[in-house]
Amino acid sequence: MTGVGIDALARLPRRRALLAASVGVLVLALLAVSWVQVHQYRLLNETTKYQDDYLQVSVHQLQAEYLRLRLEIHHASEEGLRDRDRLQLRYDVFVSRADLLTGPSAQRLMGHHPAIQDTVTRTQAFVARADRLLGPKPSEDLTADALRTLDGELAALDAAIHELTLEASHIVSAQAALRETAVNNYNRVAIALTALLSLSTFGFALLAIGQLRRLDERRRALEQLTSELRLAQRDAEAASRAKSAFLANMSHEIRTPFQGLLGMLQVLDADTLAPQQRAHLHTARDSARHLLAILNDILDMAKLEAGTLSVSPEAVALRDLVGDVQQLMQPLAAAKSLALDIDVATQLPERVRLDGTRVRQVLYNLISNAIKFTDGGRVTLEVRPDGSEWLAFAVTDTGAGIDPDMLPRLFQRFGQGDDSPSRRHGGTGLGLEISRNLARLMGGDLTVQSAPGRGSRFEMRLPLQRTDPPPADVTDAPATAAGLAGPARRALHLLAAEDNAVNREVLAAMIDLAGHRVTFAEDGAAAVRAAQAQPFDLVLMDLHMPELDGIGATRAIRAMAGPMARVPIVALTADVFPETRARCLEAGMNDFLTKPIGLPELTQLLARHVDASLATAAA
Amino acid sequence: MNVMRRRIVLAAPLTGLASYAAALEAPAATVVLTVRGALAQASRDGKADFDMAMLERLPQRSITTETPWHSGARTFQGPLLREVLAAAGAPRGQTARLVALNDYSVEMPLDDARRYDVIVARQLDGKPMSVREKGPLFVMYPFDTQPQLRNAVYFSRCVWQLRSIELA
Numbered sequence: 001m002t003g004v005g006i007d008a009l010a011r012l013p014r015r016r017a018l019l020a021a022s023v024g025v026l027v028l029a030l031l032a033v034s035w036v037q038v039h040q041y042r043l044l045n046e047t048t049k050y051q052d053d054y055l056q057v058s059v060h061q062l063q064a065e066y067l068r069l070r071l072e073i074h075h076a077s078e079e080g081l082r083d084r085d086r087l088q089l090r091y092d093v094f095v096s097r098a099d100l101l102t103g104p105s106a107q108r109l110m111g112h113h114p115a116i117q118d119t120v121t122r123t124q125a126f127v128a129r130a131d132r133l134l135g136p137k138p139s140e141d142l143t144a145d146a147l148r149t150l151d152g153e154l155a156a157l158d159a160a161i162h163e164l165t166l167e168a169s170h171i172v173s174a175q176a177a178l179r180e181t182a183v184n185n186y187n188r189v190a191i192a193l194t195a196l197l198s199l200s201t202f203g204f205a206l207l208a209i210g211q212l213r214r215l216d217e218r219r220r221a222l223e224q225l226t227s228e229l230r231l232a233q234r235d236a237e238a239a240s241r242a243k244s245a246f247l248a249n250m251s252h253e254i255r256t257p258f259q260g261l262l263g264m265l266q267v268l269d270a271d272t273l274a275p276q277q278r279a280h281l282h283t284a285r286d287s288a289r290h291l292l293a294i295l296n297d298i299l300d301m302a303k304l305e306a307g308t309l310s311v312s313p314e315a316v317a318l319r320d321l322v323g324d325v326q327q328l329m330q331p332l333a334a335a336k337s338l339a340l341d342i343d344v345a346t347q348l349p350e351r352v353r354l355d356g357t358r359v360r361q362v363l364y365n366l367i368s369n370a371i372k373f374t375d376g377g378r379v380t381l382e383v384r385p386d387g388s389e390w391l392a393f394a395v396t397d398t399g400a401g402i403d404p405d406m407l408p409r410l411f412q413r414f415g416q417g418d419d420s421p422s423r424r425h426g427g428t429g430l431g432l433e434i435s436r437n438l439a440r441l442m443g444g445d446l447t448v449q450s451a452p453g454r455g456s457r458f459e460m461r462l463p464l465q466r467t468d469p470p471p472a473d474v475t476d477a478p479a480t481a482a483g484l485a486g487p488a489r490r491a492l493h494l495l496a497a498e499d500n501a502v503n504r505e506v507l508a509a510m511i512d513l514a515g516h517r518v519t520f521a522e523d524g525a526a527a528v529r530a531a532q533a534q535p536f537d538l539v540l541m542d543l544h545m546p547e548l549d550g551i552g553a554t555r556a557i558r559a560m561a562g563p564m565a566r567v568p569i570v571a572l573t574a575d576v577f578p579e580t581r582a583r584c585l586e587a588g589m590n591d592f593l594t595k596p597i598g599l600p601e602l603t604q605l606l607a608r609h610v611d612a613s614l615a616t617a618a619a
Numbered sequence: 620m621n622v623m624r625r626r627i628v629l630a631a632p633l634t635g636l637a638s639y640a641a642a643l644e645a646p647a648a649t650v651v652l653t654v655r656g657a658l659a660q661a662s663r664d665g666k667a668d669f670d671m672a673m674l675e676r677l678p679q680r681s682i683t684t685e686t687p688w689h690s691g692a693r694t695f696q697g698p699l700l701r702e703v704l705a706a707a708g709a710p711r712g713q714t715a716r717l718v719a720l721n722d723y724s725v726e727m728p729l730d731d732a733r734r735y736d737v738i739v740a741r742q743l744d745g746k747p748m749s750v751r752e753k754g755p756l757f758v759m760y761p762f763d764t765q766p767q768l769r770n771a772v773y774f775s776r777c778v779w780q781l782r783s784i785e786l787a
Contacts, residue, residue, distance in 0.1 A: 061721065061723060064721070065721055068721075089720060089750065092749065092750035092751045093720055093721045093750060093780065095750075095751045096750060096751050096752065096753050096779075096780065097721075099751070099753075100688060103687075103688055103689070103690065136749065136751075
């Protein structure tokens with residue numbers, strides 16, 4: 001199929017040349033035909049203009065007039081002049097006829113015949129002599145002797161005049177023959193040209209038909225190619241969907257054991273350990289966290305490439321979001337003895353619409369980068385409005401700065417502003433690329449200003465979307481305050497639905513560390529039965545379980561009579577897809593906890609929900 | 620049927636010519652042109668004689684053209700043939716036989732006189748023509764304004780040394 005296309009392309013110039021040649025022949029033939037016609041027209045016109053045929057008549061008339069004049073003069077010389085006017089008329093008519101011999105038409109046809117020229121000269125000589133007697137101003141009397149002499153002279157012209165008529169006949173017929181030959185030649189040329197015209201028109205038609213057919217073929221080939229491409233695209237899209245599904249599965253499969261690993265490391269950390277052992281444990285924990293960060297980056301990148309990463313804006317308390325970031329980043333900064341300053345402009349609204357998770361992700365990335373590349377001084381996060389339309393998050397550091405020729409490559413994959421083989425700063429090198437993609441996905445952008453030795457300034461601009469202030473009782477400011485205040489004040493009884501044994505052990509250890517009790521259910525159905533049997537303060541619900549999954553179990557619990565219908569239910573999930581979250585909220589869940597679960601996150605969550613529910617119950 | 624229709628069509632301009640005609644005076648000088656034959660109002664002996672002065676008094680036209688008999692373009696001037704015929708007294712026929720001094724003659728459809736401004740030229744380049752100069756009268760078609768007339772048929776009707784016109 002493509003072979004046909006390439007072949008056609010290769011033949012194109014040759015065909016075009018043929019087409020041009022046939023058009024050229026056509027045009028030339030048409031030009032030649034018009035040339036022939038012009039010449040034929042000119043030939044005919046000339047004949048008409050000079051009245052060639054008329055010459056013969058003229059000469060014959062001259063001969064007749066010659067004879068009549070001779071007769072008249074002969075009579076006059078024999079019998080005396082009786083009617084001078086009559087003689088004068090005959091003479092004048094003869095002269096007017098003789099004049100024709102010197103006219104343009106006669107000269108054109110006969111001028112080069114010596115015999116004729118001789119006749120013309122002799123006739124003119126006779127007229128010159130006769131004019132003395134019969135001209136407009138006669139100088140001699142018309143005596144009988146003069147008439148006799150005239151008669152003799154006229155008789156001497158006889159042979160010449162006769163010769164003239166014969167010659168004129170010949171000339172005219174020769175001329176006619178010549179003209180006929182010319183016309184015949186022109187006709188032959190015209191016929192040949194017509195044949196050529198017909199042939200080239202035929203050839204042109206053939207070429208045009210061929211061209212049309214090839215165009216048709218090419219169109220069909222293109223149509224086939226299009227349908228093949230469409231199929232290929234469908235296959236590619238299917239493959240991409242399969243890849244996305246695989247990624248979702250992988251993220252679940254990888255995070256689950258990670259949760260176990262990190263959880264157990266945290267549990268171990270709470271035990272009494274020798275300082276050496278604790279140092280080893282921290283190294284293991286940091287490595288695991290690092291590995292998880294890399295894993296998250298790679299998954300995000302894959303999703304960005306597959307186009308499956310979407311943002312879901314929601315009403316977010318801006319200052320809480322920034323507080324979360326500060327809380328998480330503060331230990332990192334402190335570890336390098338850096339100051340982390342947070343500055344949120346006071347004129348900013350309490351709540352804005354944005355994807356909190358993604359904004360946090362970008363800010364984590366920017367601030368951890370800043371900390372990573374700064375050895376002394378401070379890292380600042382400024383949040384301020386940029387005009388009335390934009391919200392700007394600026395992360396400034398007093399670090400090494402970035403070389404100008406590195407700046408363009410900064411947001412490219414694996415660009416770290418440091419090409420040195422030592423690569424003293426770890427990481428996937430995907431962070432900035434992901435951050436910028438996320439910023440753009442959210443309708444904004446991520447830009448950088450930097451100079452070596454003068455620090456860097458990364459600024460994320462996002463559309464500023466104001467939102468209505470929340471109802472007073474849903475505000476989570478007190479909850480956050482409680483969360484920041486540390487573990488909840490009373491021991492809670494939790495129900496955890498989790499099918500994975502390792503996760504159950506981790507959860508048990510963490511909840512125990514936080515000072516609470518837990519009852520486990522190994523699948524959704526068991527969770528529902530447990531909830532029916534006794535009340536719990538909060539339910540942790542894994543989403544992927546046999547028998548009845550988290551969503552189904554939540555619906556069942558929400559459908560129960562009694563206080564358990566209003567119990568806070570928190571999803572435990574490894575995937576962070578917005579659709580999953582939407583489905584959870586729809587089923588009646590209150591919050592999410594992303595695996596692997598850390599102890600701080602768990603205590604914060606418990607503080608948030610149980611305190612809130614207690615507050616509601618008290619009210 | 621067809622012939623009849625043509626007659627009817629021709630009748631109208633002929634009547635027009637007839638009404639134009641006035642009683643023709645007698646020539647005062649040498650007769651240079653005689654019209655005879657089918658005339659509705661022939662003046663004397665069934666013929667009409669013209670001298671130069673009479674021809675000069677009729678509406679004139681001039682034609683500047685090349686001819687087969689002269690070198691270069693020449694200007695012919697004289698009365699329109701149809702005016703001459705009308706003055707002669709309402710021609711009724713279809714043809715006019717133009718006869719020259721040397722008895723050369725040619726037939727011309729009267730229609731030519733109506734359709735074209737055919738003149739009976741009296742002057743060549745503003746001067747009278749002698750017999751030697753193919754005068755004194757020279758029938759000339761308007762080749763200047765109607766070049767399509769330049770063919771053997773119309774050239775042959777350009778009679779020079781015109782002496783008489785016989786209508787039939």
